[in-house]
Amino acid sequence: MATHTHPDLAPNAERIRVSHLCVSYHGVVALHEVSLKVNAGSICGLVGTNGAGKSTLFKALMGFVRPAQGEISINGLPLRQALRRQAVAYVPQMESVDWNFPIHVANVVMMGRYGGMNMLRIPGRDDHRAVRESLERVELWPLRHRQIGELSGGQRKRAFLARALAQGASVLLLDEPFAGVDIRTERLMIELFQQFRAEGRSLLISTHDLSHITGFCDEVVLINKTVLAYGDTSEVFTEENLARTFGGSPAQLLTSPGLEPLPEPGREPWRSEP
Amino acid sequence: MDPLLWLLEPLRQDFMVRALLVSALVAGVCGLLSCFMTLKGWALMGDAVSHAVMPGVVIAYALNLPFALGAFVFGVGSVAAIGYIKQMTRIKEDTVIGLVFTGFFALGLTLVSKVRSTIDLTHILFGNVLGISGEDIRQTVLISLLVLVVLLLFRRDLILFCFDPTHARSIGVNTGFLHYLLLSALSLAAVAGLQTVGIILVVAMLVTPGATAYLLTDRFDRMTWIAIGSAVLSSVLGIYWSYWMDASTAGCIVLVQTGLFLLSFLFAPRHGLLAQQRR
Numbered sequence: 001m002a003t004h005t006h007p008d009l010a011p012n013a014e015r016i017r018v019s020h021l022c023v024s025y026h027g028v029v030a031l032h033e034v035s036l037k038v039n040a041g042s043i044c045g046l047v048g049t050n051g052a053g054k055s056t057l058f059k060a061l062m063g064f065v066r067p068a069q070g071e072i073s074i075n076g077l078p079l080r081q082a083l084r085r086q087a088v089a090y091v092p093q094m095e096s097v098d099w100n101f102p103i104h105v106a107n108v109v110m111m112g113r114y115g116g117m118n119m120l121r122i123p124g125r126d127d128h129r130a131v132r133e134s135l136e137r138v139e140l141w142p143l144r145h146r147q148i149g150e151l152s153g154g155q156r157k158r159a160f161l162a163r164a165l166a167q168g169a170s171v172l173l174l175d176e177p178f179a180g181v182d183i184r185t186e187r188l189m190i191e192l193f194q195q196f197r198a199e200g201r202s203l204l205i206s207t208h209d210l211s212h213i214t215g216f217c218d219e220v221v222l223i224n225k226t227v228l229a230y231g232d233t234s235e236v237f238t239e240e241n242l243a244r245t246f247g248g249s250p251a252q253l254l255t256s257p258g259l260e261p262l263p264e265p266g267r268e269p270w271r272s273e274p
Numbered sequence: 275m276d277p278l279l280w281l282l283e284p285l286r287q288d289f290m291v292r293a294l295l296v297s298a299l300v301a302g303v304c305g306l307l308s309c310f311m312t313l314k315g316w317a318l319m320g321d322a323v324s325h326a327v328m329p330g331v332v333i334a335y336a337l338n339l340p341f342a343l344g345a346f347v348f349g350v351g352s353v354a355a356i357g358y359i360k361q362m363t364r365i366k367e368d369t370v371i372g373l374v375f376t377g378f379f380a381l382g383l384t385l386v387s388k389v390r391s392t393i394d395l396t397h398i399l400f401g402n403v404l405g406i407s408g409e410d411i412r413q414t415v416l417i418s419l420l421v422l423v424v425l426l427l428f429r430r431d432l433i434l435f436c437f438d439p440t441h442a443r444s445i446g447v448n449t450g451f452l453h454y455l456l457l458s459a460l461s462l463a464a465v466a467g468l469q470t471v472g473i474i475l476v477v478a479m480l481v482t483p484g485a486t487a488y489l490l491t492d493r494f495d496r497m498t499w500i501a502i503g504s505a506v507l508s509s510v511l512g513i514y515w516s517y518w519m520d521a522s523t524a525g526c527i528v529l530v531q532t533g534l535f536l537l538s539f540l541f542a543p544r545h546g547l548l549a550q551q552r553r
Contacts, residue, residue, distance in 0.1 A: 062444040083446060090444045101313060101437050102494045111434050115445030121430035147492035167445065 013040045015202035021070035030056040032226045038202045045213035046206040048223040054206040086115045089169030099149035106144040112166035134165035154185030174205045178212045284517045293403045297470040297509035303418045305505030307463045308484030313436045320480040322375035324464035326352030328382025336389045349461025401472035401524040417466045471524035478528040486535045489542040
């Protein structure tokens, strides 16, 4: 089945619903009373400092941690069931990948299909087609036989996005996707994200860097162990909220090196340059 | 000496033919496994498990049970102990590995000294493939085939597990099962390898061929074939060499393996030392 007509991509659906989620490790609270909702075709930024619980929330959404309390549903289904349907794809941080691994691009993307295959993971015609379509979408088909370490930074990112596409996931969890990318790659990725949004997929993008996400996120969640603020990007990004998230003076935060000032509403910073 | 004579004369001895066949099989299986060990970064774990199986082997011999059973129990047991101590204390993993496997090994040594009549310590420590008994051959062949089948059946899952365990888990692959599957294969391969080169050097069988192959190719399939090929070649050449020089068989086998690694380290087309310097 073609990746862009996946049945789970029905419009107007609710993709992620987290209600009253509490997670603790060995008695230390990592997340407390987290509730949020992400609709179909929406890009949601997940912003917080290191240790604020961003990766714990991702782990909970992948079913890796047993919540002490609360519920998660994806596409209206209980989490376990949704995971079995391959609804959630995780796109790892690039530093966590072993780029010397003897594997080529097409095989990495094929790994997105494993969950739906039989025990021996022998790909069928549908699997090969999904891999081809995904690689063509991210313009890596001609490079499919390259060892992954031979790809450039931007191509590496796209290879892992292709894996999420091949999986047919309707929810993409992206862990610091803009860490260490140049401006050209960043724009390419944002374009892809917007295509995914148009197809009805939902993206949850974790970052500790505000400058990247103000332009294209529909919604933002500010977290620090619990949800500090959540809603439309323009409403959530107030000085007061940011100060509560990061501590210190928000004016400082927004003008410190590496951070661009918040864009004016309606202006898309990645388009403003020639 | 006439090369043909060098090659054929030893084959007139039954024990040499047996030794060559058994070691080639064991080396091939360990060579395949070594690819996963290298990529997963489990060399230290291989060293630990191969030492930790010793008390299991001794107890199994003493009780007249299959030695693979004892090795399996203590191999997996040592890994469970490592995991448990690491989780419950603040001690770093390499320290825990070091203290657990030496503890197991010491237990094995002590046990051997108390039941010396039935087993020879040097055979366990340094291997005894030239004098391997019929029963040991039968068990070693069975273990090797079992490990081979498991690794081939779960090949793709294991590659995924080594490459990206987070993704594996998120798409519903049982990574806990794969973890213990690979550890079990390691314990069994260690006890099979023990027959040819002994406990002290078995980690070479579980690491060196994979490392040699890793420098020579960027494809997993080719890596496995190169690792298996170099492992089999090493054990055959090593046994011949030890026959003609009347030197330690285990030593010769591992020396050939190390020699092949050095060749690949120097001359590998892309990742070798010379290729890197030419760049």
